[in-house]
Amino acid sequence: MPEPKGNLKVEQLFATVPGSRDTLLRGISFSVTQGEVLAIIGPSGSGKSSLVRHLVGAMTPVAGKVRLDGTEMHHWDPEQIGRYLGYLPQDVKLFGGSVSENISRFEDDPQDTDVIAAAILAGAHDMIQKLSNGYETNVGDGGMFLSGGQRQRVGLARAVYRYPSLVVLDEPNSNLDSMGEKALVSCIQKLKSMGKTVVLVTHKTNLFALSDKTLMLMNGTVEKFGPTRDFFQQPQTTPSAAQTQTQTQTQKAASRNSPAVVKLSTSEKDET
Numbered sequence: 001m002p003e004p005k006g007n008l009k010v011e012q013l014f015a016t017v018p019g020s021r022d023t024l025l026r027g028i029s030f031s032v033t034q035g036e037v038l039a040i041i042g043p044s045g046s047g048k049s050s051l052v053r054h055l056v057g058a059m060t061p062v063a064g065k066v067r068l069d070g071t072e073m074h075h076w077d078p079e080q081i082g083r084y085l086g087y088l089p090q091d092v093k094l095f096g097g098s099v100s101e102n103i104s105r106f107e108d109d110p111q112d113t114d115v116i117a118a119a120i121l122a123g124a125h126d127m128i129q130k131l132s133n134g135y136e137t138n139v140g141d142g143g144m145f146l147s148g149g150q151r152q153r154v155g156l157a158r159a160v161y162r163y164p165s166l167v168v169l170d171e172p173n174s175n176l177d178s179m180g181e182k183a184l185v186s187c188i189q190k191l192k193s194m195g196k197t198v199v200l201v202t203h204k205t206n207l208f209a210l211s212d213k214t215l216m217l218m219n220g221t222v223e224k225f226g227p228t229r230d231f232f233q234q235p236q237t238t239p240s241a242a243q244t245q246t247q248t249q250t251q252k253a254a255s256r257n258s259p260a261v262v263k264l265s266t267s268e269k270d271e272t
Contacts, residue, residue, distance in 0.1 A: 001076060004069040004084050006034040006165040006197030008055065013064035015050055024050045025220045028064070032213060034165075035195040037188060039208050039228060042217035048201045049090055051217065052168050055199060056087045068166065086159035086167040090174065090201070092151045094143030099128055100135040102143075103157045114162055121190060122157035123183020148175035156187065167191055169200040173207065185210065 013028040025047045032038045040048050053059040054066055057073045066073045073081070082105075094102045103118050104110035115135065119125040127150060131137040143151040152175045159167055169188075173181050181204075188210050191198050202208055214231050216223040224231070 001071065001080060002069075004071075004081075004165045006195070007069050008032045008038075008166060008197060008199070009065075009067045009070075010055075011065045011067070013051075013054060013061050013066065015047075015054060015059065015061050018059075023220060025054075025061075028217075028222055030213075030215055030222065030225050032197055032199065034197055035192060036212040037192055037198045037200070037210055039211035039214045040199065040201045040217065041203060041208065041214060042223070046217040047220040048217055049170055050220075052087075052170050052199060052201060055166075056085050056168050057081065058087070083162070084165040086161070086164040088152075088155050088159040088167075088169045088172050090170040092143065092148075092155035094139045094146070094151055094154060096139070096141045098133075098136045098138060099131065099154055102139060102154055103135075103161055105158060105161060115157075118157045118161040121160050121163075122153060122187050123180070124153040124157045127153055149177060149180055152176060153180060153183070156184065160187065160191065163191075163194065163196065166197045166199070169198065171201050171203075173202070173204060181206065 009031040010028055013025055014023070015025040016023055028051060040051065042048055050059065054061055060074065068076070068081070095106065097106065100110070100115050103115050116125065119128055128135055139146050139154070143154070146154065152172065156172060159169065173184050176184060185206060188198055188200070188207070200207060200211070208214070208228070211228045213226065214228045215225045
């Protein structure tokens with residue numbers, strides 16, 4: 001298969017809890033084109049993490065399709081598609097081994113330049129250099145020798161290793177400090193400038209604002225999908241309701257105090 005560009009399309013996706021008939025996702029449909037950033041938002045339990053697992057092929061839908069550049073995800077050769085997918089799960093798990101091995105996904109004969117480039121893109125290079133043995137530091141099983149924030153930054157470097165076409169980030173800043181968040185924002189901006197497609201689950205406004213499109217999930221269904229700018233627009237309020245109330249109060253005050261001059265408060269002047 002040719003290298004995918006990052007055009008993602010989901011068609012009437014249905015998913016259930018493994019081993020049961022309980023529905024996780026119902027009729028999910030949306031599309032994202034190459035180079036766009038999609039934010040997935042919604043309350044806890046709405047199906048956000050289940051959806052992104054389907055996007056990277058970690059879960060198989062019971063109905064519907066997930067397509068990358070027109071090809072269904074499970075039709076791709078697993079070894080080939082893994083090269084073009086980057087995934088940072090909400091609960092980052094690292095494997096026993098060095099930082100370098102984890103970033104390179106334990107690839108045979110990885111290039112040091114690729115590993116360092118991924119760490120720089122993720123904003124993790126300086127942090128890694130300060131570890132006891134730099135890139136050769138042993139992270140321990142599950143990354144137990146690193147803090148939560150350090151694991152997340154190494155996991156982000158792993159997700160962007162060798163610049164995959166589609167990068168999926170599930171709550172990527174849940175353990176990051178302010179410096180880590182700045183590095184994450186910069187990473188997403190750089191991926192977008194490189195024409196990479198980014199899907200991120202977030203509830204943080206600073207990441208939400210980076211997106212081109214937003215998908216809102218509620219109870220496993222699409223509540224709203226469209227340009228992010230539409231989510232920021234405030235609904236138009238009917239001016240007559242608030243203004244009428246103020247005007248009525250003013251008129252009553254004027255009738256009670258006539259012929260004296262009624263002094264309006266600053267807020268009443270603004271509203272009238």
